[in-house]
Amino acid sequence: GLNALAERGKQIYTIASRCGVFAKTDIQALMNDGARKADIALSIFQAVVNQTIGNLAQGRAITGNVAFLGGPLHFLPELKRRFIETLKLTREQVVDTADGNYFVSMGAALSDEAREISIAELEQSIAKSQAEARVETRKADFVLFSDAADYDAFRRRHAAAKVPRGDLSTYRGKIFVGIDAGSTTTKICAIGSDKQILHTAYSSNEGAPLKVVVNQIRELYDALPPTATIAGVYTTGYGEAIVKAALHADGSEVETFAHLTAAQEFCPDVSFVLDIGGQDMKCFFVRDGTIGNITLNEACSAGCGSFIQNFAQGLNMSVGDFAAKALTSEAPVDLGTRCTVFMNSKVKQAQKEGATVADISAGIALSVIKNALFKVMQLKNVDDLGANIVVQGGTFYNDAVLRSVEKILRRNVVRPDIAGLMGAYGAALLARENCAGSSSLLTADALATFDVVTRSYRCGRCGNNCLITMQKFPDGGKYFTGNRCERGVGGKVNAANEIPNAFAYKYQRVFDYRPLENPRRGSIGIPRTLNLYEDYPFWHTLLTELGYRVELSGKSSAQMFYKGMATIPSDSLCYPAKLAHGHVMDLVERGLTKIFYPCAPYNFDTRSDNFYNCPIVASYPENIRNNMDVLHERGVKFIQPFLPVHDMQKLKRRLAEEFAFDGVTSSEISSAVDKAAAELQRYRDDVKNFGDELLARLERTGEHAVLLVGRPYHIDPEINHGIAEMIQSYGLPILSEDMVYHVPVDAPKISVVNQWSYHARLYHAAQFAAQNPNVTLIQLSSFGCGLDALTIEQVKEILEAHGRIYTMIKLDEVSNLGAARIRLRSLLAALKRRTPVAYTPKIFPDRPRFTADCKPK
Structure with a gap:
């Protein structure tokens, strides 16, 4: 069992604990990467601990004597041990009880308010509740099939999308193999010279995807006649790189283009492809025969095929039997498009209200499609999808899911008969196109003894x-x-040949300051967080000039997050804000008795209509003060004034008031502020010069660069999870939004009030990318950032108005970069295949503005 596995665990991996779906995403990635199951089991228990302490406790410290109750803590002693070690409980603080799993029922039995109730009363009460609940149950406004004839016509129509088959045992000639190492399943497809399918395999990864692939290739070798030879092998999917390396495949392709290649075999003029797999979904538009915009469910894998599979298993049914039930549904339950956790709750509620398995199955099928179209894609106009839609992925073997997409879109779609094999089939087609001689694939003898x-x-x-x-x-x-x-x-980084990386440069430069050796006013701490990733040069210089030794908190990491997670009041916060608690705790643990972390409603920048910071950046120090009791308990003076950093004269007056407690004079403040402002400008000049040198290099060499845009804190490697280094590894120089903010551009199409400093840079950067064909913009956004609901749409609108591809990568504590890597490689592949779009200046109508003249109206 899981507990026995965890007992043997030695290494704890970071697994997202925001919800079970996020955790599953990380777990699946660890399994695909070959991590030991024992280590994964131990890491799962630690994720449960982190979720309890960091979310359910809502910022209240778990101290004193702790009783461990409930079934999981009773039957999983390793989970209990993770709690004890994380909370640092002594033996005396652990309240042990042999019947902790019965405490709730015991409490109910011992309740003072308990009264006798007859069976008849109980049955009457249950019946009344069920009747009331049925009235409230929302039903979908259609059924999947009106009758058996309707379903038969549907099946005949989709039976036409077939791939030719051949007999492998009698085949003569070259064979081309595609391997799709997916997130939850592994598929292989072998085709002949005429693209006919000769052999296929489809298996669950079973927590060991590489082992599954090896077994599938062994089976192919066993079935291979002497008259056939493997001439080429291509890999694709999440595990394409490891499979290619392990089996010596001849090539690989990002899965979006493998799927497109297969889709074009069935529908040469395909305009839109929707792929729903076990744990991921991909939606991409096709323009001029290649991929245009791509949408993936990066942050959350809810609502995919594995959700249907897990629910079927919960009812002790096969996926096929569960799907078949939906076809006879007379009143599909409307489960909405919210996350899997909410859907599960609604399903349980529907069951209590008497909904049939058929109605629930149909409702789940509808929700999967609604989730893909309206939550992941955020589709507004069905006509945008074009006339030729291909759907694929194993989930579409489910006729209820297929019918749901046709009902919702009100148009027919193409589902290939190999919907679940399209990635492998596309990879096989690419092998046929690119491989001419013999394959480098490991021989049957080598595979017989293969081990990892x-x-x-x-x-x-x-x-x-x-x-x-x-x-x-x-x-x-x-x-x-x-x-x-x-x-x-084992490699070496050669600085002379390293691809320019703006994020790495800024992260090194912004904190490149040495503290005073002999401070006359002692030490003061500054947490490495939020706006301080840009403003630190100012505050370090100011406090140093005032005679303080400035102590910066350590570098961000998962361990830094854990330090402060017990004080986080809400799980809806973005990860950068959550990290602030760990950074403040780090300073406290180092013995700092003064910590400076100012509130900044405004930014130093004044080039937008207004220059506000977002509410989190503006006032998060207040959150720290109200939730971190350790500051008061340790006697730490937490200095977190609201400061007008946009007005130097007002700032000087406020700082003089705040630091009067330490005998700091107004003249000292005035001099320190002037020097701090000059140092901040020096930092900005250095960043600008780095950007200018890179732009000159692009002009000179014709290289393509990525303009990686986001907030100042996105330069932190823990927050961006190495996205910049991943881009750099593909040989692409990296710019950031502040490096092009001074470069003149045409007025962008802006339909929002441009009042946020960081947003203004994003809009300017989008217009810069639109005007420069050798620059591609990628936007980083932290999960939970409410204001990015505006910027994402606005940046996308600016780019698409000029025919450019918009790419956004969502970041959270989830460290799995599988979706980000797919999106990035898909973007690079699309850029190679697209004809560069020449920039054409456009004049857009200005948005209506509310002015003083409007008040009388």
Whole structure:
């Protein structure tokens, strides 16, 4: 069982604890990367602990004597041990009880308000509640099929989308193999010279995807006649890189283009592809035969095929039987498009209200499609999808899901008969197109003794301190996951040849200050958080000039987050804000008795209509003060004034008031502010010069660069999870939004009030990218950022108005970059295949503005 596995665990991986779906995403990635199951089990228990302490406790410390109640803590002693170790409880503080799993029922039985009730009364009360609940149950406004004839016509129409088959046992000639190592399943497809399918395999990953692939290829070798030879092998999917490295495949392709290649075999003029797999979904538009915009469910994997599978298993039914029930539904339950956790709750409620399995199955099928179209894609106009829609992925073997998409879109779609094999089929077609001779695939003899040795370790060769998983193959080859640069895998970073990386440069430059050796006013701490990723040069210089030794909190990490997670009041906060608690705790643990963390409603920047900081950045120090009792308990003076940083004269007066307690004079403040402002300008000039040098290089060499935009804190490697280094690894120089803010551009199409400083840079950067064909913009957004609901749409609108591809990557504590890597590689592949769009200046009508003249109206 899980507990026995966790007992053998040695390494704890970071698993997102926001919800079960997020955790499952990380778990699946760890399994696909070859992490030990025992370590994963131990990490799951730690994630439960983190969720309880960091979310359910709502910022209230768990102290004193702790009783461990409920079934999980009773039957899973390793989970209990993780709580004890994390909370640092002594033996005396642990309240042990042999019947903790019965405490709730015991409490109910012992309740003072208990009264006798007859069976008849109880039955009457239940019947009344069920009747009232049925009235409230929302039903979908249609059924999937009106009658059996309607379903038969549906099946005949979709039976036309078939791939030719051939007999492998009698085949003569070259064979081309595609391997799709997906998030939850692994598929292979072998085709002949005429694109006919000769052999297929489709299996669950079973927590060991590489082992599954090896077994599938062994079976292919066993079935291969002497008259056939494998001439080419291509890999795709989440595990494409490790499978290619382990089996010596001839090539690989990002899965979006593998799926597009397959879709074009069925529908050459395809305009839109919707792919729903076990744990991911991909939606992409096709323009001029290649991929235009791509949408993936990056932050959350809810509502995919595995949701249907898990629910069917919960009813002790196969997926096929559960799906078949939906076809006879007379009143599908409307479960909405919210997350899987909410859907599960609504399903349970529907069951209590008497909904049939058929109605629930149909309701789930509808929700999966609504989730894809309206939540993930945020579809507003069905006509945008075009006339030729192809749907694929194993989920579409479910006729109820297929019918749901046709009902919702009010148009027919194409579902290939190999919907679940499209990635593998596309990879096989690419192998046929690109491989001419014999394949480098491992021989049958080599596969017979194939085995993998896995080891995990901390790199420690740079500040990232990556947790690396190494897999060693029988031929001595190695495959690494978890590394953000080449240092951790035995490589060297040559500074002279390194691709320019604006994020790495800014992160090093902004904190490149030494504290005073002999401070006359002692030490003062500053947390490394939020706006201080840009404003630190100002505050470090100011406090240093006032005679303080400025102590900066340590670098962000999962461990830094854990330090303060017990004080986080809400799980809806973005990850950068949550990290602030850990950084403040770090300063407290280092013995700092003064911590300076100012509130800044306004920014130093004044180039937008207004220059507000977002509410979180503006006032988060207040949140820290109200929720971190340790500041009061340790006697820490927490200095968090609201400061008008946009007005230097007002700022001087306020700082003089705030630091009067330490004998700081107004003249000292005035001089320190002037020097701090000059240092902040020097920092900005350095950033600008880095950008100017990179722009000159692009002009000189014709290279393509990525303009990676976001908020100041996105330069933190823990927050961006190495996205910048991933882009850099593909040989692309990286710019940031503040490096092009001074470059003149045409007025962008802006339909919102441009009143946020960071947003103004994003809009300017989008227009800059639109005007420069060799620059592609990628936007980073933190999960939970409410204001980015505005910026995402606005930046997308600016780029698409000029025919450019918009790419957004959602970030959270989830460290799995599988979706981000797919999106990035899809973008690069699309750029290679697209004809560059020449920039044409456009004049957009100005948005209506509310002015003083409007008041009388």
